Amino acid sequence: MSFPEQYEIYRSQFEEELQAECAGLNFHPQVLGESMRYSLLVGGKRIRPVLFYAALASFGADWKAERELALALECIHTYSLIHDDLPAMDNDDFRRGKPSNHKKFGEANAILAGDALLSHACELMLAAAEKGKLHLRAARRLAAAAGERGMVAGQSEDLLLTGKRAGEKELFSIYRRKTGELIAAPLVMAAILSGKDEARAERLGYDLGALFQLTDDILDETGGAELGKTRGKDREEGKLTCLSVFGMEKSLRLADETARRCEKTLSEWEGENSFLTELVRNIRSRNK
């Protein structure tokens, strides 16, 4: 089976789970469920749940059985985008080519939609914990990745350094926490649930997160309308990016080096590594 076909199998399985979960978000007041659904279903590559499913499959685990943690991952990612787009934060009117949550529902509803999605993720993680000790440990790893020392710390650091002079150390700290934590979490959770090397999964996750962020920064400057956002926005806003720290040439070289490091870690993977290796190459060469 080709890489895109395999990707589509994981993605469409997740999409089905997500549709089912969204159908359950039906309560009073309607606007709250509606605004949660809007951002959950606005699309995207579903990279985090796909990584989770693919890593589970690479270890020979029953990946379809892990819907709760896959959904929790996506709820956390989605809430972080909603809050990140708010006027007081990144002030983005568009997300994936559509109006961002607060443009569609207003700021107050967007704040609450984010809060509700994080609460919902918490409920999903506790539901997963019913399955036993390993699931509880995996859920705790995810909660830590999302929390005050993980993704939220990355957001806070990003905010703090916007418009400031900062260097390589700060940039990679933001990459690791703002992006890397929620990319590493699905890989580490898969390792926990399958009894495989967690440190190796984590290493791959942080590198993959950095690769994702390096290509994102590069695309912000070179990408076209297919991104669904405004070109050069990071630079105009004084965001700390690999381009502001290293310039284009070194950034491209760093992306290549990071991709090679991912492939090296995958060469020692305790399982089938071909899909994940192909994924790394796709991220390196993506154009949206």
Place this chain on the structure above:
Amino acid sequence: MSFPEQYEIYRSQFEEELQAECAGLNFHPQVLGESMRYSLLVGGKRIRPVLFYAALASFGADWKAERELALALECIHTYSLIHDDLPAMDNDDFRRGKPSNHKKFGEANAILAGDALLSHACELMLAAAEKGKLHLRAARRLAAAAGERGMVAGQSEDLLLTGKRAGEKELFSIYRRKTGELIAAPLVMAAILSGKDEARAERLGYDLGALFQLTDDILDETGGAELGKTRGKDREEGKLTCLSVFGMEKSLRLADETARRCEKTLSEWEGENSFLTELVRNIRSRNK
């Protein structure tokens, strides 16, 4: 022991746990931990953890052992206040007589402090779940109370009905979800952990939440500076309150009836009911 002395025992035990937890919120960037601590430690009566400890004690349980769920409760309550105070929400510059989180740290940091506190609560609930099945069930009850069908739904409904004509049904729906859920959760969690009647604990919780909210609305109109907020603010902003629905006389009567209903539920309590009964009377006659 007198009621105030007993209250102080529960409150100071919780305050100690909270101080210890806050000491652990020490990471980069400093501002995130600082803004979390600021709102957690700004004070307050700690009514939710005190209710939890008191209900556990009323059932003869080892209440001091349940720090994780007590802390999770207060983290959830605190995050909800931070987000509720934001300009796009209730736009409150003060909370308990001190600058609200966003006035002290700015809007973006306040949004993130709230997110971090909810994540932290999630981590605490998962930590509690390590203790066994009953703890996991109690944690799930708390997460549901905080979530899209619980407290967040109450916030959303409150927002939706501000400035609208609405009646008794809507008012009590907001009371139950915005306030009642997080007042009922500690009582129900105590019943779950002690193997006692959960429905009775829940009934007491919802009534107590309504009583709290009735007296809050009344105090908003009649209270003095000791409240730490602006008198008559609800009315000026077109908030749905018991006064806008029933007027003062009927509101006072409803508060009395609700307090009596609480006392009746407590007369059938499967445990020592004197502290909780006294607590009901104190809420009814509170002036701040």
